[in-house]
Amino acid sequence: MNLLPLPLAVFVVDASGAIASWNKACEKLAGHTAADIRRRRLEELIEFDDAREPPLTIAARSELDSSGYLRCADGRRLPVRVTIAPQSLDPEQAGTYSVIVIPRAGLVPPRYALIQDLPTADLIEGLPCVFYVIDQSGHLLLWNHQLEEALEMTSEELPTTNVQYFFEEKDRAEIVQKILDAFDKGSSSHEAEMIGKLGKRTTLLFHCARTNLGDLPCIFGTGLDITARKQTEQGLLIRERAIYSSVNAIVITCCQDGEHPIEYVNPAFEQMTGYTLAEIKGRDPHFMRIEGCDTIEHQRIHDALQNKQSVRSILRNARKNGEVFWNDLRIDPVINADGHVTHFVGVINDITEARHYERRLHHLAHHDPLTGLANRTLLQDQLKFAIDFAVRNDALGALAFLDLDNFKHINDNFGHDAGDVVLREIAHRLRASVRENDTVARVGGDEFVLVINNQAGDEQLADLIERIRLRVSAPINVAGREIVAGTSIGVSRFPHDGDTVDRVMRAADAAMYHAKSLGKNNCQFYSMELNQVVHQHLLLEASLSRAIGNHEMVLGYQPKVDLRTGKVVGAEALVRWHHPINGVVAPDQFIPVAEESGLIVPLGEWVILEACGALKALEALGIEDFVISVNLSARQLRQRQFASQLARTLAHAGVNPRNLELEVTESQLMDHPEEAMEALAELKALGVRLSIDDFGTGYSSLSYLQKFPVDFIKIDRSFLGDVAEHGHTVIARAIIALGHNLQMKVIAEGVETREQLAFLREHDCDQMQGYYFSPALSQASLEELLCRDARLPG
Known part of the structure; x- marks a missing residue:
């Protein structure tokens, strides 16, 4: 271990250069006793390389890097570097100067005498932090190798640099004030980022206290590297801000004896639910449940929390004003360093509009937008169900195709708005003509289809179709004008005319085609003879x-x-x-x-x-x-x-x-x-x-x-x-x-x-x-x- 190899001889002189005090290193380095040094002048002990007449004042030399020879007691001339600085960092306490004398390279004793005199030398060198001693001029007297590594500087460079220059310019005034506080009040603490010679940045937590080395007032302290901690803190701040600013509602609960009281909710949660954190802190989130609703999802969430597992669920909750909203909820456990679950984080996305839109899309995908009737997709589903029911239960059902005879004439002569009114009225009349479990669909511009379930017989079915034809053909009042839309109807029966959707629909379509060919505004049932006509048509x-x-x-x-x-x-x-x-x-x-x-x-x-x-x-x-x-x-x-x-x-x-x-x-x-x-x-x-x-x-x-x-x-x-x-x-x-x-x-x-x-x-x-x-x-x-x-x- 090689803790600071340089002996730091420090004199304190007044403005005239008279020596006022010194440390023990001066005596060890030059071999002079206290009696030899007392009342002597600085130029008597140090022969400056740039000596001149008249000699430079101490104040003038404080702005120079000087070199020369230290006159030792045994007659040796020891090559040294000399740094002179005002004794105090405080400009209001000027008047004395610190003179730091450092042997030049090649003449360094094997061990710095001051350190050898300290019983804790090995301890200081082995500290897991920066250790330093600073005199009143703001220069280092003593340090360990951690400081050299942080500053990326050699032991020769460190004592000649005022410590304030180890920091960003914007931080230097605060650094100087903290050092002055330590001299004045006995101690100080602060955080600062130290800048290495090659740009290395290290954030340190400094603690320093006032002491004396012999007659020399100084402060010593430590600097704990908190770079990783600061990075962690910054990451936490960023994540905290992200949670705070998230558009999704976030709720954090802690685990307490099987309960999950709310510890934090973000503003998005407050806005989404209407509850503030102050109102609900300490309550279990299940207070927003709608009783009797989404019970399976509630049980899934309960089981996941009991097992301390993640869970995702889509369910309904109630806002503070009682309004029901759909939410996509994701809950994840938070595990500490010991592997224990301490908290749960819930992220809530309000999907109410999406659910309503999804339902509207589903309705539009299965219904005609003009009349609200079933469209072709829903018709085929309902027809398949009806045919399967009729086959299983030996029942009679029917499919009726209706094609309006004069709809093009209505559009051309009365306008498309009037045509829309006619279509909506026809849809209303058809719904009113059948039972609730029957299906009414619109599959084209002027084409309607009826799925009629569970009929008693052909005569009753024929009577029903004729009543429907008469009702559809009755005049429709549009803006004071009467419009008549006759209809041609083709009817197939299932399972008599077919036991699949395709066969039943083709049979009804053929019957309707036959009805139109006979002069329109009439009804025709599918028959074997009609099938022969259609077959010949297809062959042709x-x-x-x-x-x-x-x-x-x-x-x-x-x-x-x-x-x-x-x-x-x-x-x-x-x-x-x-x-x-x-x-x-x-x-x-x-x-x-x-x-x-x-x-x-x-x-x-x-x-x-x-x-x-x-x-x-x-x-x-x-x-x-x-x-x-x-x-x-x-x-x-x-x-x-x-x-x-x-x-x-x-x-x-x-x-x-x-x-x-x-x-x-x-x-x-x-x-x-x-x-x-x-x-x-x-x-x-x-x-x-x-x-x-x-x-x-x-x-x-x-x-x-x-x-x-x-x-x-x-x-x-x-x-x-x-x-x-x-x-x-x-x-x-x-x-x-x-x-x-x-x-x-x-x-x-x-x-x-x-x-x-x-x-x-x-x-x-x-x-x-x-x-x-x-x-x-x-x-x-x-x-x-x-x-x-x-x-x-x-």
Whole structure:
């Protein structure tokens, strides 16, 4: 062990340099006795290297680092470093100076004599803390190796540095005051962070007391390293602040003889529950329970606390004002150093809004937002339950599909707000028509479904369905206007018509489809005969899909004749199906199927391609001003990219757009007139011709009709009938006049008699088509007809 190897000889001198006192180390180092030193001057004992005339004053040397030689009693000249500092740190007690004399390197005695004289030297060196002795100048007289390690300085550096410079500048005034307090009051204590030469920082708890070394007043003390403790305290402060600032409520309870009294709650807990810490400190948290509620969760919490284990629970509690709230609670034990659980920490998250939102989402996921009825998801669950019950108990149940007949007309003519009122009223009437254990659902815009449980028999079920139909069909008052929404109802029975959800629903849907096909506003029950009809419908749909790809479709072309010249100026392309087994299938059989299934789109594309091919063939024969018209389906008209796709088709085929005419029915245009107007404008921009087919059979608005960019209107065949009857021709004459006034040409279709032809010519109709001139022809026959310039007789 090598405790401070340097002997510190300290003189106390006045401003003139006269020696007033010294320590025993002076005598040991220089060999002088007290009688030799007393009343001598400093320059007599120390020969300064920078000696000058006149000599420097003591005050001047206090600002210098000096070196020189100590004149020993035996005549030796000992090389030393000399540090001179005011005797007191207090500037108001100036007048005397401490002179610290330290032998220079290489001449240090093996052991510092002062330490050798202390019986506790080994003890001081072995202390688990910093030990130091400071004189009144603020310089170190004595220290142990722990101080050297903390300051990262050598033993030669330490005594020449005033102790206040071991600390941050902002702390130095307080450090000096604490040292002065120790000299003045006998002792002092303080915490401070000491800065090492290389930047090491050590937080120490200092305790110092006044003493004397010989005649030299000084203080000695210890500094206990509390760096780890301060870091722990800082961590605790941070965690305490985190708990205090947490948005989650936190409650801390202590364990006392099986009880768990509250020791602390944070502000979030106070805000969440309405209780302050002062009100509930010492109480068990279970005072917020709602008795009889969440008993299983309360038992889980009780068991976990008994077993000193963590637990998480979702349960309800009551706030101070009695309001019930849902909370997500997590409780964890706190274990001390001995392994014993001393406390429990509970973290509470208020999830009341989340629970309400979850319930709203669950309701929305299973109910229609407009009517509050069950939606398709809940319907299927309820239907499955009802079918299973009927199968197990040999009971009769029924599924009724209801489709409103006039709902689109209601929306278009009265507005969507009125439509919503109608739907809500229908929902109310349906709920009122069935029992509480039956299910009423809305599965589409105007489609409702009933699951009717446990019926006595078919007659009672039929009576109930008819009462429902009559109630739904009764007028509904909307803003002073009466609206009637008829309904078509299809009914299947379970388990008679099926024992699975899919079978029962398909049976009811087929029955409803049959009801609508019979004229709407009626009810049909599913039957084996009906099943055969549906089966044939499905087979037809499957065959139609295959037919388009297998080239079973052919086009016929019915000529259009100019009534003034008798010349054939165009033709309407009419699609026919040559079934390999069933022969020719009429258009009125497969076109509705194509419309419902969506196959009308690929079929329509095929018709346009065939028509373009026919136009190119006619062009090769020198016939260039001929127009072929193609019927356009509603699905095609609604396709967003139809116009651009048609442009590519015409360009690829090399067909002049003016040779292609697209026919759109009046009802198609009036379904969504604004959308139809936009679609027709895009088609018109391509250069194709446009015509309105079946004119007079729909509900045209003249304000819209004059805005549609069409070239022709076609008089439906139903308005030509018996032209001998004046009443049968009124509408035809009006359509011709209307078309001409709107700068459109008028075409009459279905012309079959000489009388009809004469009527049309008399009233200046532009074109005609029909069996009177020619039925639909094959492409070859059409080419032959045009090449020989066949005309309608005058």
